[in-house]
């Protein structure tokens with residue numbers, strides 16, 4: 859798991875490894891996730 863910050867509501871949430879699309883559990887905004895390293899997720903943009 860890796861933690862990212864939602865760009866919409868600014869809360870942090872966990873992303874399971876290798877997930878490519880994930881919705882923020884708080885505001886339901888969907889994001890595309892990239893993995894600059896195998897265990898560090900990064901929000902790449904809106905899905």
Ligand SMILES: [Zn+2]
Pocket residue numbers: 864865866867868869882883884885886887
């Ligand atoms: Zn959010």
